[in-house]
Amino acid sequence: MSDAGTTRTGATGLTRRPGPADPVRTLMHSHRELCERAVDPLEIAAGLEAHGVTDRAAARFRHRDVFSLAEELYARVPRAAESDTDADTDADTTVPHPARSTDPRARWTLRTLLPGAVCAVAVVAPGHAGGAGGGVRLAIGVAGAVALAIALTVAVRRGPLRVEGHTARVSRLWVCWLLAYVLYGDRLPHLSAGGGPHGTSPLTDAAAPLLALAFAVAPAAWCAHLLALQARRGLTDSRGLAEFASRTRPPLLGLLVLYVLTLTALALLAELVIGADRGTGAGHPVATVALGALLFLARLLTVHGFPKAAATGLATACAVEALALVLATAGRVPGFETVSAPVRVLVDAGGAGAVPAVACGAAALGLLIHAAVALPRASAHT
Structure with missing residues (x-):
């Protein structure tokens, strides 16, 4: 009887032990949206860092660093099929991170060369206006400034x-x-x-x-x-x-x-x-x-x-x-x-x-x- 009682007491003590048996589960629920949206563990690691989770904090979750913790979160949190479909659709319609x-x-390199070419033309053009009056030179200058603004917009709209x-x-x-x-x-x-x-x-x-x-x-x-x-x-x-x-x-x-x-x-x-x-x-x-x-x-x-x-x-x-x-x-x-x-x-x-x-x-x-x-x-x- 005493042995049985001791066994039951020990079992009860184990089941009522304070604190979660799986410390990662709490973190997983806290950052579930981040984990579901991530396309790889690296994004989860970066997101955890942005929320103040450091390598020292990762040790409390029984991991040597944030990167290994992120890998476990990525493996344990399921990503729904519709999320994958949405991600594929977004990849076709949006521009990813640089x-x-x-x-x-070659494409964005040519676009970034456009402002220099436009500016060179705008600088040279007034000198070839000949004997044109001040109004013509002013119009050329304004047109050059507008063209340069457009070229700059095109250059930074895509690419790095x-x-x-x-x-x-x-x-x-x-x-x-x-x-x-x-x-x-x-x-x-x-x-x-x-x-x-x-x-x-x-x-x-x-x-x-x-x-x-x-x-x-x-x-x-x-x-x-x-x-x-x-x-x-x-x-x-x-x-x-x-x-x-x-x-x-x-x-x-x-x-x-x-x-x-x-x-x-x-x-x-x-x-x-x-x-x-x-x-x-x-x-x-x-x-x-x-x-x-x-x-x-x-x-x-x-x-x-x-x-x-x-x-x-x-x-x-x-x-x-x-x-x-x-x-x-x-x-x-x-x-x-x-x-x-x-x-x-x-x-x-x-x-x-x-x-x-x-x-x-x-x-x-x-x-x-x-x-x-x-x-x-x-x-x-x-």
Whole structure:
């Protein structure tokens, strides 16, 4: 009797043991939708990381890392047949993530070369207008600006620089401001610093920066494409989040350096050709490189799911440039000359291009720090 009672008591104690016998089951129910929608374990691993599940947390579920935990979840959660049908339908009607893009490389490469070609024609066309009046030249300039805007839209609509959904309107406004500053913004600080009008027109002065930035769309797309491929390879080969980050961060920084060097070469070449031909002098290649780096980092962060950080960087650069314009304008009012002293010092030291160089450079540095932390995460590449 005592043995039987002991046996029953032991059995009861085992069946009423606190805590789940299968700890993965609780996690499976909490993230069931993620597991059902995933097309491979890598997406589950990235989703778990986005929800705060780290390799250390995976140990509580009796797994050595998040990747092995994701593999078990993927194997245990069934995916309905209709979900597979919907996924096949979506694959035919939507554009996949850049890391899995089925868009032929040659096709999106040609599209990214389109802005540079259109910008080159827009820059050359006014010079071949002959003795046409100012109205004709203005019409040619407006037509060139519209064509360039369309070319840029076509270039980023598909391929590695495509953003899922729609970019925020406010971000597009910041980009328009930064590009407009290339055309007009640096003239007011220059004049307030005591200089006279330079160049023949704002368009002529900005021809070299615009040409370099337009041609830089192609290397930006290729750098984004190579980063996506490297990240996808890292997701397949890595066995932990820390290992994936260590595999992804060096290529990320290397590709950023490659893009900056390419943009620098384009800016110097454009200044050499356009400046020598139009008599605009040395120009401001540093400001061009700073702006291009800022736009590239902002686009890269937006593509990988960090639009707020990108918008913050763009807005910061716009705020600095706007402040410089306000100070420069206030300095032209009698009695307020000292207000524009910071702008005058900056312009005297580095020329009118120093203002956008400082504004965009500082904002780009902030986005670079954020990208070095955010983009090596697995959740940024699924």
